Amino acid sequence: MADSVVKGKVRVLIAKPGLDGHDQGAKVIAYGLKDAGFEVIYTGLRRTPEDIANAALDEDVDVIGLSILSGAHLSIVRRLMAVMDEKGIGDKMVLVGGIVPDEDIPRLKEMGVAEVFVSGTYITQVAEYIKDKLGIVQA
């Protein structure tokens, strides 16, 4: 993915899957990435994997950021990845943020998550990661 250069503003979908209502992390990331020059779309709460994949498709985003604090990350990501594959967008960059126990991080990566950001992460780290991965010098 590193050599595919995105032209124009990078579009990021920040999504809250599942029923977890703790959305301040998602909103903070959304504000931060917007200030860092990204085009940010926030889905709001309680999105199904289908909702998220559809939004990613409709909004033609480059990155999907999932915020999950409920412990349901494995089941949610597994289902989202399957739906994304079905819709032919299985290659889009998926990031996960929230409360994820250490031992689950490799499992999420095996499912196709590019990176997992846990508590204490700087938004600048996330922004740099996305730019680096997408091969962007200036977002």
Place this chain on the structure above:
Amino acid sequence: MNEDLEKIKAAGKAWEEGPLAKALQRFPYLNAESARFYSPADLEDFDFLEKVGFPGTYPYTAGTFPIEPMAGLARLASMAGKGEIPGAGGQTRAAIYSGYGTPEDTRDYYKGLLEKGGRGGPNLAFDLPTQCGYDSDDPLSEGEVGKVGVCVDTLADFEIIYEPYRGDLDLDNIASNFTINAPANIIIAMYAALAEERGIPLDKLRATPQNDILKEYIARGTYIFPPAHALRMFRDSLVFMTEHMPNINVTSIGGYHIREAGATREQDLAFSMANAIAYLQVGVDAGLNVDEFAPRFTFNAFGGSMELIKEVAFQRAARRMYARILRERFGAKDPRSMRIRQAIGAHIGPSSTTLQRPLNNLTRAVIGAVASVLSGGRPLPFPPYDEPLGLGWSVEALQLAQDAGRIIACESRLLECTDPFAGSYCMESLTDEIEGAAWEELEKIEKQGGAVAAIENGYMQREVSRSAYERQRAMESGARLVVGVNCFTGENELEVSTNRLVANPYDPEKREQAEEKQKARLAELKRERDGREVARLLAELESLAAQEEANLLPHLVDCVKAYVTEGEICGVLRGVFGEYKAASPF
């Protein structure tokens, strides 16, 4: 007095220009605000009775009660021997926030606690589908059944959970806690139905449903209906409980959730008070005298930061502000109406804890518990240090949190003085400052039409999100220091890690199977119940819900008795009330 004050002011000026200025020259990275000194000049016209008063008397600045019941050391020691100090946890107390997997799993957990000598009623954590009004077999519930608490679809689930509570621990002898908001009335109906089944009069029931829906829109996110309809549900429970269940706390209003979501101290206080005002007004509008129901209002907890001195001031300001609102605005006469009763006092919030070097969170929680005691609360270090690891609290972390509270009480004897900062130039100034700022913010909300309007137009949500973002930026810029996260992270630091040696009481295998088991049992129940009666009750619910003046609670009791599911009830109400759509954060 004035002459003295002139003298003090002159001495203060001389100090600023002399010793302080010299010191600041020597330490150029400091300024007078780095370590502020307060003198009588900061607290002119201080009126002790008006501003502070004696503990347990208006305006309750010095404390909710005349004396802290836990203050007696002899009593404490005898409790300590039996492991009964109401600490943050402990294996013998059932009152810790808990709820696991299926109702059977939760029943077994409580059974185990009771067998070990626990006496308290359950403090139930519900899973997210239950909190959001979806049954375990709803597609939206997939992967979430029994995850963050126990799943409750029907009265049958309550019957199972409460199996161990019989005899001298039956419903008339215990107090239950329900962390439930949007569907609170359904859970209350289940508790009432269970009591009726057991022949226990409703007025003997003691419980605290959280029933604080407004903060869900601002902070916690488990809303269902639009706020105005949610307030009608609140009215129904308030009126029903006042009439039939006078020993149930109507609500447990959460300041802490709002702070956890990112609010500043002043926003937290103002928004919580705005919500409380909305709830109180509901009761008044329903034709009740405020003193009939306000004594049954409780607060979940105020607090949520590490800033010890300001958190102490904040608790004092909150008590005074609430007392004033009740007496001056609502004309309350009963002192019990004016008191903030909270489950725990000052404490840090989970957002103050760090994933990095997690044992440091014990130190942090202790600081919160010290703030609690210094501001008229109990020594309850919260949360357990492994909170941010996302693995559930370990038994070890619970033990250490409880021990820390015991050490504060028994060894440091911090409870031996009530409101030790009363009259302090610093503390009284800060208390005034925080209260003043909160009144200002509250006025902004009043101008918009009150809490419901300020939620409908997205004001409170946006303000909280903005503050959360500012907080994050302050962490990234270093304006807010967090040890092990943005400072003291060099290679010379030891990344102390922790491990778990004692097995968690909830078997992870059971957790994995919970969803399938519950779905199977729900399917069986749906086959066995009287389907026509269910349909009839739901149709009647729909018609009642459309009549604003109708109190739905008696009908909800009938519904749950016929094993109508929570999801079915919420489905009908969604159809009538609609669903809340969150305002855009941008």
